[in-house]
Amino acid sequence: MPAQQPADHRPAEDAPEMTRRQIERMEGIYGNRYLLEPAPDHKLPRGGMSAEEAAELISEEMVLDGLPTRNLATFVTTWMEPEADRVISEALRVNFIDHAEYPQTAEIEQRCIRMLAHLFNAPGETTGARTQGSSEAIMLGALSLKWKWRGRREAAGKPVDRPNLVFGGDVHVVWEKFCRYFDVEPRIVPLAPEKYTIGPEDVEPHIDENTIGVAAVLGTTFTGHADDIRGINDHLVALKHERGIDVPLHVDAASGGFVWPFLYPHSEWDFRLEQVRSINVSGHKFGLVYPGIGWLLFREKDDLPEDLVFYENYLGKRDATFTLNFSTGAAMVLAQYYNFARLGHAGYRYVMETMKYNARALATEIAAIGEFEIIGGGHDEQLPLVAFKLTGGQVYDEFDVAAQLAAERGWMVPAYTLPPNAEHVKIMRVLVKETLGHSLTTTLGADIAQACETLAVKGALHESDRKRVKTNTGF
Ligand SMILES: *Cc1c(COP(=O)(O)O)cnc(C)c1O
Secondary structure, three states: OOOOOOOOOOOOOOOOOOOHHHHHHHHHHHOOHHHHOOOOOOOOOOOOOOHHHHHHHHHHHHHHHOOHHHEOOOOOOOOOOHHHHHHHHHHOOOEOOOOOOOHHHHHHHHHHHHHHHHHOOOOOOOOEEEEOOHHHHHHHHHHHHHHHHHHHHHHOOOOOOOOEEEEEOOOOOHHHHHHHHOOOEEEEEOOEOOEOOOOHHHHHHHOOOOEEEEEEEEOOOOOOOEOOHHHHHHHHHHHHHHHOOOOOEEEEOOOHHHOHHHHOOOOOOOOOOOOEEEEEEEOOOOOOOOOOOEEEEEOOHHHOOHHHOEEEEEOOEEEEEOOOOOOOEOHHHHHHHHHHHHHHHHHHHHHHHHHHHHHHHHHHHHHHHOOEEEOOOOOOOOOOEEEEEEOOOOOOOHHHHHHHHHHHHOOEOOEEEOOOOOOOOEEEEEEOOOOOOHHHHHHHHHHHHHHHHHHHHHOOOOHHHHHHOOOOOOO
């Protein structure tokens, strides 16, 4: 008798249609289980899948997010050199907070802090912290303002129950978040049409002896311009001398901190100004590192209140920490140090100048279309971006242009409205980063012109389509 053949699950070649069972039996050779099943969603799947399948499942879903390099909305870095990628992948196993086990990582953090303090013209020895981004840096910096204010008030025997913080409507949402989380009254200077930053005359009426500090922005997310930081500083200096009220200034340099020192070195916004006591900057924006790194710098050691620092005996070593998080990766700290070592001052300047040059070229292209007005193009100091709006009178609006560009070419260019009292102003914004070189800016200019032509013929998009367009500014 012939030996029994192993069961062959393949359908006969001439079978009209395969059953689901038949398809499933063949998965082991040809396919992936998830092709016939929903992705794991509301509970852990009963069993797993192969490593290859799991990775493929995720890659296929990520396609929906588009190409990060076509995301012209974000300030955050979407490309680094392959050597930096290597440094990062080798460090993925390192927990940054384990200073005792990884002392060299801690040393490299300190080197970065010293280099930034020097870049921002700190007068002498200072201190700072690595953070998850500018948001954590702002929380910690603003807490320091609150603690210092309370210390001054208590020493003078005055009440400490009604702290306030003064800033413009052009700041990032994190400032309001700080006020709510840490119980400080926000005093927000509203914007106005044609006035998208603030100056001394705006903050003056809001300041009193309960003001823990003023926050000014170097490079707003809305139009990329800076508040009149020098003007605000001078006003605060006068206030100190004339009325004895010492109000510190914190500069939110999330974006501008890595732009101004290289493009506008003579513009004073940093520790050269007397009242500037602390500065935050995002390493993952123009510091040119992937997301997950920010920095907080103090003017002097004394600007960090001692009782906000935690000294702990961790695994046998005394360690000082000033963070909101505890465990986190060391990779982005090393990536920041990689950029500092790799680029140096000249390299950062080269990158920033290139971006500025291409941003200007793009602004010229967009202006030539004839449908747009460039916002703040005449301004000397701006982040490398192009902010623009329609001249008015078109049958379509900025949100339509954004949707049309996404539909035709996959460009992610945000359209958004400005904060109070300029909320009826609609703006579009393109970040011009290293990956948007000259030929791509030319292509983008032509694509924007094409989108306008299409919209002029077909008219505005349906209201319900419009809702689907992302309207946040993609910080
Ligand atoms: C991006 C940004 C923030 C928040 O920074 P993260 O690094 O994203 O936490 C705060 N302020 C300004 C001005 C910003 O541009």
